[in-house]
Amino acid sequence: MSATLPKRRASGRPRVRGSADTRARSFAAVVGDGARILILGSMPGAASLAAGQYYAHPYNRFWSILGQICGAGREVPYDERLQYLKSHGFALWDVLHSCVREGSLDSAIEHHTAVPNDIPGLLRRQPSIVRICCNGGAAHAALLRYFGDELRALRTEVLRLPSTSPANAGCSPASKLAAWREALFMSSATL
Numbered sequence: 001m002s003a004t005l006p007k008r009r010a011s012g013r014p015r016v017r018g019s020a021d022t023r024a025r026s027f028a029a030v031v032g033d034g035a036r037i038l039i040l041g042s043m044p045g046a047a048s049l050a051a052g053q054y055y056a057h058p059y060n061r062f063w064s065i066l067g068q069i070c071g072a073g074r075e076v077p078y079d080e081r082l083q084y085l086k087s088h089g090f091a092l093w094d095v096l097h098s099c100v101r102e103g104s105l106d107s108a109i110e111h112h113t114a115v116p117n118d119i120p121g122l123l124r125r126q127p128s129i130v131r132i133c134c135n136g137g138a139a140h141a142a143l144l145r146y147f148g149d150e151l152r153a154l155r156t157e158v159l160r161l162p163s164t165s166p167a168n169a170g171c172s173p174a175s176k177l178a179a180w181r182e183a184l185f186m187s188s189a190t191l
Contacts, residue, residue, distance in 0.1 A: 022100050024049060026117065029093040031126055032086030037184060038122070038132045039085075042139040043096045045165075053078050054092055059166035061173060062135065065180045066090075090184070091129060093117060095142040116146040123154055132156055133183050136163025159183050 024043055031038075047057040055062035063081065067073020072084035085092055100113035123129055132151070134140035140160035143151070151158055162171040162179050 022102060023098055023113070024101050025098045026094040026096060027052070027054060029091060029117070029122060030054070030082050030085060031091035031093070031122065032089075034089060034128050035086070035091040035126055036089040036128055036130060038091045038093065038119075038129050039135060040119070040132055040139050040143060041094045041135045042142055043094050043099055043101065055164065057166065060164050061166075061176055062164040064173070065164060065177050068177060069181055069184055089128075091122075091126070093119075093122070095119065095134075095139050095146070114142070116142070119143065119147050120150045120154065123151075123156060130157060131183075132158045133180075134158065134160050136161070136165060136168065138163075 026044055041054070044054065045057055045060075048054060050056070063072065063074040066081070066085065067075070070084055070088040070090070072081040072088075074081075076084065082092070095116055097115045097117045098113075099115065100110040119132075132143065134143055137160060140158070143158065161183055162168060162176045164176060164180075168176075
């Protein structure tokens with residue numbers, strides 16, 4: 001009977017489950033005074049982590065959509081984009097603080113290694129946030145897995161939006177834009 005050997009990476013080193021060199025860590029929250037809507041991703045992908053910027057993958061539609069909604073398009077320098085978001089009452093963060101994941105796909109996240117960000121703590125510090133818009137199903141599922149009961153107690157509205165990831169090719173750019181525009185600018189009377 002032969003022993004099962006660990007999978008090897010391209011480097012030839014064995015992959016150790018949960019090893020520190022594959023742990024991804026998210027960025028700090030981007031939030032200004034009076035933020036009303038929190039946009040949550042699951043965890044930054046490899047291109048974003050390498051660039052040190054949210055949604056840095058060139059084919060991710062996030063900045064294109066936000067450019068059409070509030071002027072925070074990819075052509076604007078990154079720090080200015082973040083200011084545009086804050087000036088429109090949008091905050092930006094990820095559900096997960098860290099996790100083990102090979103590559104960028106949400107499906108590759110090893111959930112038993114995931115450590116969530118303190119979303120309820122942010123909401124308590126920023127009581128003006130009344131809606132959370134999740135960028136895709138993975139962010140939505142993770143948010144509810146870790147904080148569903150607390151969010152219901154805080155009476156925070158949670159919406160699942162189509163992922164802006166290039167992996168979500170089943171939803172057209174026009175459909176993504178329409179869904180995001182509606183969620184970010186739903187009746188201001190409800191906000």
